[in-house]
Amino acid sequence: MQTFQAEPARSFPVHALKADLLVAGGGLAGVCAALAAARDGLQVILIQDRPVLGGSASSEVRLWANGATSHQANNNRWAREGGIMGEIMEENLYRNKEGNPVLFDVVLLDMVQAQPGLTLLLNTAILELEKAGKDIRAVSAFNANNQSWYHVSAAQFIDASGDGVLGYLAGAAHRSGAEGIEEFGEKMAPAENADHKPCHSIYFYTRRTANPVRFTPPGFALKDIREIPRFSRLTSDLNGCDLWWLEWDGRLDTVHQSETIKWELWKIVWGVWDYIKNSGEFPDAENLTIEWVGLIPGKRESRRFIGETMLCQQDIIEQRDHYDAVAYGGWSIDLHPAAGVYSKHNGCRQFHSKGTYTIPFRALYSQSLNNLLLTGRLISATHVASGSARAMCTCGVLGEAVGRAAALCQQQRLTPAQLAQPEQISQLQQHLLRQGCFIPRQQLSTPAGNACVSVSSTQQLQTLAPDGGWHALTSRCAVLLPLKAGEMLPGIRFRLRANGQQTARISLLTSQNPANTCGDRLLETLTFTFEDEAEQSLNFNYRADCDRYLFIAFDQNPEIELALTRQRLPGVMMVFNSLNPRVSKRTRQINEGDYGVDEFDFWLPRRAPDQILAAFTLDRPLSLWHADNLLNGKLRPEQLTNGWVPAQDDRQPWVLWQWEETQQASQLTLLFDNDFDHAMESIQMGHPDAVTPHCTTHYRLWLDDALLAEVTENHHSLCHHDLPEGAHFRQIRLEIVASAGEVPALYGLHLHQKPAMP
Template sequence: MKTILQFLLCLLLTLPLSAQNHVFLETESFQDKGGWVIDQQSFVVMGSSYLMAHGMGRPVKDATTTITFPQKGKYQLWIRTKDWAPFPKGPGKFQVVVDGQPIKTIFGESGSDEWKWYSGGEIDVKSEQMKLALHDLTGFNGRCDAILFTNAPKFTPPDKPEALTAFRNKLLNLTDKPTEAGNFDLVVVGGGVAGTCAAISASRMGLKVALIQDRPVLGGNNSSEIRVHLMGDVDKNHYPKLGRIVREMDNGDPGNGNADAKEYGDARKFSIVKAEKNISLFLNTHVYKVEKKGNAIAAVIGRDIATNQEVRFTGALFSDCTGDGTLGHLAGADYRFGRESKTDTGESLAADKADDFTLGTSNLWASLERDTASSFPETPWAIPFSDEYHIDEAKADWQWETGFGNFNTITDAEKIRDHNLRAIYGNWAYLKHNKQAKYAKRELAWVAYIGGKRESRRLMGDHVLNQMDIQEGKQYPDGTVTATWTIDLHFPDAKNSKYFEGQEFFAGTKHIKVAPYTIPYRCLYSRNIPNLFMAGRNISTTHVAFGSTRVMRTCGMMGEVVGFAAYLGKKYNTSPRGVYQEHLPELMAIIKDEPTAAKP
């Protein structure tokens, strides 16, 4: 016993010292990102964001910062990175530059696609402040997670997830209480079209709303970062009031993957939200933790994807508009992932056997015609294309898609994106080198590095919408949003499967028409988390029905309904289910635009 106590005492005494011996830097917090971009898509796996050199084959400007040391002397340098395309070695090469002197080690070409700490050798720190730079060598998506200087003897930073998270949190001083954002009537997590519409709707009903988005722009898949057009009709509603906010945010239909970012209306969406006096907007904030009181959500904690500062949001009601069902998952909400079987649902279009197959993720791209010819590097690490199989296109459309059950759309988000990049760059290199008459003057102008997801978790509500509901056009008493999109379930393109079985990146579909149908309000709240709404592609449906409900104008109208229901939740101090059970006529009257009750 005495030995154990002595060991624990020694451990406690050495912890502050070891922290003083470490100078730790998350790269996303660099003062000047240069041409590097922040990627937070794999936060749920890594516990962190990172910087990436997304130059589409052209080296990007250095990311730079100033770092302060507690004392001068010799330090060991460690860089946390990976080789994202080790076939056998990838192109993501970069250097670390300390006070103008490049470290000899070239990072990002290790041949391993696992995130690891790599030694940069010994650094002689001669000043308490030194300049640090990440110097990209290729423009092909080199990435760096964190940098560590240590003078602790024989110290190797941890790589195992739990130990690494504890190490990060300690050196980032995240053990302290997060900043309090305040208490809200409705906390909306996810700033895509659904979440933004939910926040605006609730705000206009007089509620105090927090809108939390993990990227610097609103709109999700319809933002300039992903560039998917809005689909679904808003003019066939049984209740014409629904869709008004969607129309405000709608920037027209520029199509998928166009090169002009302005066509996707980032500024329009932002200005509409900022004009709402009842909305507090929190961009660049990834929600990763939930506090509960009983079975209800009491608060959520988000981390700034650049500064790593944490913020706590308390509220009466919450809405999961993340697409991935992230908030619901953190709170323990019932959910489904993948396809149900015919036996499970009675649907003719369901799979014969339940599995984890999901629709995939797209990274769209575009090229532009220039006045002069341009070159593009060879890409031996990319997916190989040939005269026998290549895709002769000057821009992408929805078919550029990876997933299909071969990858998990949540835990494999980085692998999916990287597989898409290998396909895009490999095909473009083939076109530039082998079809010069057509492509000599075309330049790769834009490639999405944020994935446009279609399917992941579906949170279960009191009603699970199915194929029969939508094909028969069933009208439930709580039918709200009118949906019109076909049952649109993607699958690997047959020719693509022939050449890349199990590694497909190109999709096909078969559109199955539906009559306009309404989505019951009971699909828009969790069946086991009493104060949780949901809107967007993660609502309560089967996989088959999801193929119709998932398009963004439809998802936006779901958000509008959530805002109305949240108003009633506050008015009567009740739950989302309580609104259905006790106040459904009033909810439907609001949706029908009947003058029933004044706003608070």
């Protein structure tokens, strides 16, 4: 029993905390930033104003996390995010392949809580900030649940708050709304640009019950569904992210008027549900109940802070490679009408680049302050470019980049602007690559020093047996096959069968940019007539001018069937000139009007478990998965497969790295295959497998003659192992015991020193 006497006044307690780094915002960008910096030795405090982590991917909003793969609906093959963002998606796939948003919360909370050096403050809002000149010194934050103030001082700050709470309170230069066409020459910039921003969205989920469910709408629900011009799109089976277009209003202040926007969205959602339940247009909705409605909106854009450069439309469409590239994107430029559901225009306009684009470090820190790094949707980008860079998995990649940058700045007493200089930036780029962060068109220097590599066997590609049934050519399709610079494409034989006499037309395509896989360059076309079933030989007179992927493309003819194989191989696949309605309305991108974008075909893979691969035989074998790939510093298929694969009949595969001189390192990283083409959406869609088929699930790692580790249930592409302190060695041996069902693949072993504590 406690009794408290009356006092003139009271104040809430204040907890004083100190850290090397403060991260504001616990969305995917903030989570990745905090984890990266803590793993690099910093003492980190992550402040999140919500009860869970994940931002728009959390159970509070329930938008699926996605990024450069764009639902596997563009030409960005093997583009899924790596590093910590990839680790999160792979862990979620393993624990939560069905896509439960509450379980995704748990994955994030578990990773953050388990990380040494990382302190998490949930339900805590930053309200005040202290500065000295151009340096942020501390923040004051309040937690209404425990009625406590926190005064947190730090040397480095990362703003991952979405709305830019740190940058705003610190007075940093920023923008809101859309730039005009004339400022950056962006042809996608809206003609009416005043306060034009993408809208907020709120979703809902439904559940089918055994008995009819009655629904009485609240008084504030939308009364006339015809106020929504797109109401005819509504069906009774729409759920969650499928309702992304229930959005409003990009013309208001998306920060200070968020509550106004939320109430209008609730009006829309409950009006939509009233229409589905009570209009009589949907008889199958009688036994449906609404199970969940978002309590806070998902926000697409608000403040964008000004760095040393601004990402713009041309950076994306032209795939500009910046000297200080530290991250990448690949989602379409995805712009929404400011009026949202009340607009008569389409819900969004999406234009894709031909491949992935890079994001410069100079866009990831404030030009106004010495120690404020930026990540997530508030980075230095135009309204148009933000339409792509704001994709959540892209934000996660940006988070890891600034988290590791903060550690380098702290350890070497650099400002972000100093780290961005040409003579400094490579150390951040190489550090990111060594940690498994893919940066397009960059490679890791000497991943294993001057090691010599030997392997138990190597897969050769010559014959894929026709044991997988048949595929009718109901649309254009192609085998995607890499070829080394200077190498001739061998003759190739496919087995076809026809309904009567048919003419087949098969083309050899490649991409103008050899790093792309968009098939926008025709090399040669062969035409032949046949009937019944026959093996057809193709001889394209082509020698590769550089490392590049080729498309062996079959024209549409539903009267012809192509023999398939059951075998699956990393870095080789079939793609289809088809559309995914989630991100496109056609099988080809069309520039309707002068929007400054390219026209090209979409060549899409099929999602698991519906992938297929053509059977074929080559006149001579191709060595696509040579052991030398383990030393080329490439982290995944790009221009070549860049991996090693053991022979199909090798029951005990091994790799041996040997050095003439004794080596010393504190950590090594293995990079296995985990299907970098798989979008792995975090929620709702569901996935057939908890582990992708080529992933190495059981392996042993030897340091000279000592067993360093045996891992029996691996489900990650990146596997980090600490070496004993002071360990010296001349060889490392990896024994692959098992995979998840298909041949395993390995991209490299990276030796490195763990970052020194500041």
